[in-house]
Amino acid sequence: MSTTYLIKNASVLGGDPQDLLLRDGIIADAGSLGPVPGTVVIDAGGLIALPGLVDLHTHLREPGREDAETVDTGTRAAALGGFTAVHAMANTDPVADTAGVVEQVWRLGREAGHCDVFPVGAVTVGLKGERLAELGAMADSAARVRVFSDDGKCVSDANLMRRALEYVKAFDGVVAQHAQEPRLTEGAQMNEGELSGLLGLAGWPAVAEEAIIARDILLAAHTKSRLHVCHVSTAGSVELIRWAKSKGHPVTAEVTPHHLILTEDLAKSYDPIYKVNPPLRSAADVQALREGLADGTIDAVATDHAPHPQEDKDCEWAAAAMGMLGLETALSVVQQTMVDSGLMGWADVADRMSVRPAAIGQVDDRHGRPLAIGEPANVVLVDPKAKRTVDRTALASLSQNTPYQGMELPGAVVATFLRGTATVLDGKLA
Numbered sequence: 001m002s003t004t005y006l007i008k009n010a011s012v013l014g015g016d017p018q019d020l021l022l023r024d025g026i027i028a029d030a031g032s033l034g035p036v037p038g039t040v041v042i043d044a045g046g047l048i049a050l051p052g053l054v055d056l057h058t059h060l061r062e063p064g065r066e067d068a069e070t071v072d073t074g075t076r077a078a079a080l081g082g083f084t085a086v087h088a089m090a091n092t093d094p095v096a097d098t099a100g101v102v103e104q105v106w107r108l109g110r111e112a113g114h115c116d117v118f119p120v121g122a123v124t125v126g127l128k129g130e131r132l133a134e135l136g137a138m139a140d141s142a143a144r145v146r147v148f149s150d151d152g153k154c155v156s157d158a159n160l161m162r163r164a165l166e167y168v169k170a171f172d173g174v175v176a177q178h179a180q181e182p183r184l185t186e187g188a189q190m191n192e193g194e195l196s197g198l199l200g201l202a203g204w205p206a207v208a209e210e211a212i213i214a215r216d217i218l219l220a221a222h223t224k225s226r227l228h229v230c231h232v233s234t235a236g237s238v239e240l241i242r243w244a245k246s247k248g249h250p251v252t253a254e255v256t257p258h259h260l261i262l263t264e265d266l267a268k269s270y271d272p273i274y275k276v277n278p279p280l281r282s283a284a285d286v287q288a289l290r291e292g293l294a295d296g297t298i299d300a301v302a303t304d305h306a307p308h309p310q311e312d313k314d315c316e317w318a319a320a321a322m323g324m325l326g327l328e329t330a331l332s333v334v335q336q337t338m339v340d341s342g343l344m345g346w347a348d349v350a351d352r353m354s355v356r357p358a359a360i361g362q363v364d365d366r367h368g369r370p371l372a373i374g375e376p377a378n379v380v381l382v383d384p385k386a387k388r389t390v391d392r393t394a395l396a397s398l399s400q401n402t403p404y405q406g407m408e409l410p411g412a413v414v415a416t417f418l419r420g421t422a423t424v425l426d427g428k429l430a
């Protein structure tokens with residue numbers, strides 16, 4: 001018999017307090033409930049209840065870079081961040097471009113048990129951009145892959161991108177594009193602009209992202225197949241996606257927490273902790289991304305959690321690896337930038353961090369569900385009044401490359417439940 005939890009007085013999606021009874025993996029009862037014998041009671045007065053968060057973009061690094069992260073450590077970090085599901089990116093070693101590798105990652109996720117792991121399949125063999133990977137075999141595998149991405153690299157060949165879009169239609173899959181025109185970004189180190197000139201770092205122009213997004217929107221419209229745009233980072237990209245949606249084209253998009261809060265100015269420190277792909281952009285871009293997320297043009301917040309060992313970051317800027325941690329701080333960053341700023345309510349947070357990412361990843365039969373009777377008990381409890389100072393040595397991730405070291409951020413995940421089982425209680429792994 002699994003433990004039954006009675007959550008008392010939680011503010012569901014920021015609304016009026018109510019009780020939730022979690023039993024046998026589902027929300028067995030809800031509303032104003034009396035005592036239930038044999039339950040563990042959780043006083044959730046003042047806490048917000050959200051459906052378990054779903055990340056569309058996580059790098060778990062296993063197989064191949066277990067010195068940076070493993071499925072086990074990465075999913076611990078996810079649970080602590082309030083996630084009940086993550087999509088694991090395919091740029092592992094070996095690349096997740098066969099049924100065998102995606103099933104391996106999927107099994108490791110099941111064994112770890114901290115959250116559901118949905119492997120992303122590579123679009124092209126070895127992420128080389130030369131020929132399509134075995135998309136159908138990955139879709140038919142035990143891992144039931146629905147999201148395909150060469151993330152880290154762009155599917156820059158228009159014909160390959162077209163064929164990938166056509167192929168995934170058969171099983172309502174989606175191609176998640178890392179939009180980076182390779183020729184326009186050769187050797188690029190940071191956002192292209194006045195500052196990159198001043199700092200003497202090679203610029204990464206907005207057009208390199210926007211040109212691919214524009215092309216892929218047209219390909220998605222032409223093929224009538226689903227395109228998802230990874231980590232949108234420029235105001236122009238938001239405009240393109242807004243246009244695509246106004247035309248009814250099947251296009252969705254995500255933004256990372258770090259692109260909602262950090263700007264290119266941080267590159268002045270030459271500290272590679274701020275080196276990321278796509279690069280941190282201008283304050284005007286950050287504002288456009290926040291507005292795009294608030295009005296729903298951008299569908300989802302996705303972490304692009306990218307662990308790197310210390311030695312890959314403790315070097316000069318040009319040599320450093322690109323990427324930052326995100327799972328354990330995502331909700332706090334979203335609270336600060338979107339909720340505490342008045343741009344969104346908690347129901348919007350649930351929509352952008354659970355409901356819509358679950359739908360994009362085709363896992364909305366299990367995740368991103370309403371907190372209602374009969375639904376799977378995937379729940380996160382958040383204390384919006386808590387404050388915490390980020391300490392990179394205290395994170396569950398195997399790596400420490402957080403850009404928020406020493407920063408005070410609002411909000412704390414108090415508890416996370418995966419199908420009614422606590423993965424996090426009192427802010428600690430259960």
Ligand SMILES: [Zn+2]
Pocket residue numbers: 151152153178230231277278
């Ligand atoms: Zn990427």
